Amino acid sequence: MNPLIRVRAIAGKEFLQLKRDRMTFGMIVMIPLIQLLLFGFAINTNVRHLPVGVVDYSNSGLSRVLIQTISATQVVTFTRHFTSMPEAEEAIASAQVRAVLIIPADVSQRLVRSPSVGLGSPSATDAETSRPVAQWLVDGSDTIVAGAIKGLRSMPLVELLDRPSNRTTPTFEVTMLYNPEQRTVVNIVPGLAAIILTMTMIMFTSAAIVRERERGNMEMLITTPVRPIELMIGKIVPYIFIGAIQVVIILGLGHQLFNVPINGNLLQLAGATLLFITASLTLGLIISTIAKSQLQSMQMTIFVLLPSILLSGFMFPYEGMPLAAQYIAEALPATHFMRLIRGVVLKDVDVLNLAADMYWLALFTLGGLAVASIRFKKRLD
Amino acid sequence: MTRAPAGYVIQAEQLSRRFGDTLAVQELDLEVEKGRIYGFLGPNGCGKTTTIRMLTGLLKPSAGRVQVLEFNLPDDAEKLRLHIGYMTQKFSLYDDLTVLENLRFIARIYGLTAKTQKQRIDELLSIYGLQPKAKQLAGSMSGGQRQRLSLAAATLHKPELLFLDEPTSAVDPENRREFWEQLFDLSDQGTSILVSTHYMDEAERCHKLAILENGIKRADGSPDQLMLEMGSKVVEISSADLRQLKQTLIRLPEVISAAQLGARLRVLVKDSVADPIAFLTRQPSVKPDDQLSLVRPSLEDVFVTCTGSGRDAP
Ligand SMILES: Nc1ncnc2c1ncn2[C@@H]1O[C@H](COP(=O)(O)OP(=O)(O)OP(=O)(O)O)[C@@H](O)[C@H]1O
Ligand SMILES: [Mg+2]
DSSP states (O other), X not given: OOHHHHHHHHHHHHHHHHHHOHHHHHHHHHHHHHHHHIIIIIOOSSOOOEEEEEEESSOSHXXXXXXXXXXXXXXXXXXXXXXXHHHHHHHHHTTSOXXXXXXXXXXXXXXXXXXXXXXXXXXXXXXXXXXXXXXXXXXXXXHHHXXXXXXXXXXXXXXXXXXXXXXXXXXXXXXOOSOTTOOHHHHHHHHXXXXXXXXXXXXXXXXXXXXXXXXXXXXHHTTSSOOHHHHHHHHXXXXXXXXXXXXXXXXXXHHHHHOOOOOSOHHHHHHHHHHHHHHHHHHHHHHHHHOSSHHHHHHHHHHHHHHHHHHSSSSSOGGGSOHHHHHHHXXXXXXXXXXXXXXXXXXXXXXXXXXXXXXXXXXXXXXXXXXXXXXXXXXXX | OOOOOTTEEEEEEEEEEEETTEEEEEEXXXXXXXTOEEEEEOOTTSSHXXXXXXXXXXXXXXXXXXXXXXXXXXXXXXXXXXXXXXXXSSOOSOTTSBHHHHHHHHHHXXXXXXXXXXXXXXXXXXXXXXXXXXXXXXXXSOHHHHHHHHHHHHHTTOOSEEEEXXXXXXXXXXXXXXHHHHHHHHHHTTOEEEEEESOHHHHHHSSEEEEEETTEEEXXXXXXXXXXXXXXXXXXXXXXXXXXXXXXXXXXXXXXXXXXXXXXXXXXXXXXXXXXXXXXHHSTTSOTTOXXXXXXXXXXXXXXXXXXXXXXXX
């Protein structure tokens, strides 16, 4: 009796079934493809062309130049002119505009005294001189929108007066490593590989055992001499290849379409990815031994998927989360892989420097296989 | 591990299984001899499947002792697996695999080497007439073909003991006869078989059978023995108004059941009545020119006598 033969029998059977399931087979390619295009093109935290309005109480040549200067930053686009404040506020409430610029009647006096044009250096203690040029009324509910407008707070206005710009020395010099142009997509694409693998890998195996039960194959399967651990390993083997295909699609297209650099060692990348794939697959297997139906396994997959998206560092920096959330994140394979893949792909880190993450994924896989095998009973009761 | 006395493949004592409040199987004693075809006869829900699942180690008995081959269940269930074949009531092979792929899968799981695998599968395909269907998806086959595939899969590793749970429920009479020929072939080659059914004609083919009702074994023995010792006699009456006659006879405490069969009424009379013909002739509802005759009991009569069903049947 050779355990390897039985593992191969299960794996071969899974592969045949997968091959015949056109829908699932299509999804293997379509999910990473569509997600990559969506995230790559649509998601951008560098906000551009926010629709805004203006209430211009001064109605002067200067106010029109001011509006043009702000438009030139491309952060906002002036789409509406309001005559009164209530009208403007209503437009913000109904989301026709995201913010409104209020230009006071005395804008020219304010501008001349403003430090942003640098005509003199008036002391900021003077109530008269420290008045801002104009006011922004912002829809603060979206913090990214609010942040973009806040960025306009201290924009230089020297061009307004046709004067040579006053060179100011910043307090700090900031040098951007790895993503000098600050393109969101560079960080998103490797992270997306982690998220898509989490989703598809857990989804595939979370239905693996339940499906046998729902389709009535379980009674036959448990009558055979197959051992639980052989069943579990056989069930995950075909999906390892599928995970690998998905990573190649995401990183390959990310590189081609969005110029995401792949700086690291490919072999190390493959090793880390393989560990993450097996860890996610075993997580799915555990779900599969708990769920009573495919619907339940789907619900549990989402239950794991959401924290993986939100806490793994994919969307928000890990360090910004409260301690409790960090603990939860540490338990999720996605968090560790997020560090590994971003490290290797973007920064060419040697995986040995991230050994702790590798160990965690390996341990998770072994522990997961053990738990799933123990939980799987070759009985109907 | 105690060895079973030679000659028995299944021995169960006081086997019970409870699901919540329902007692699916109650204190079942069972002995199945080696090399025989043993039948479970009983209506829907009488506990046939539950019993078979306990005998194959898939369900833990709530009480009682089971020994199958030389293995004590449920402890040695895993060792038993290599020696038994089980054809489930519902088709349990893969619908989305072909006949050949299904058989190959089973062969590998049972650890057949590549060479014996091919030989054995070819052999089974020809025995069960599946050769032309080898490349067809199992899910697209007819009920009879699927059932032959199931039998092929269950016997692939040449088990000593075969469990068949209502194997012919989706099969026409012609194919049923053929199927039983194949069971007798297997039996001749030394395979012991336990088969459940609710068809009388199938039960009659078994060497021995047990009649189950509501999880209780009502009788067991060979079909002939059961008919001989069933505790009632069968009288057939030819009469003008059978429906009326039936209504009156069935109320008598001595009459177990009365069933209309074409132009005759088949009446089961308890053995306590010494001369059933005389007894029935005495009844006012039986007319003088009605013809009464004592006939050989059938298995159905045994079943009706044992289970008491039919007594109140219209
Ligand atoms: N898993 C279960 N949970 C609860 N009750 C069950 C379970 N399995 C069987 N039963 C009950 O046990 C009784 C016997 O069921 P079983 O399936 O053994 O009958 P059967 O003789 O095989 O019937 P059929 O001829 O319809 O296949 C039934 O009343 C059934 O409802
Ligand atoms: Mg049944």
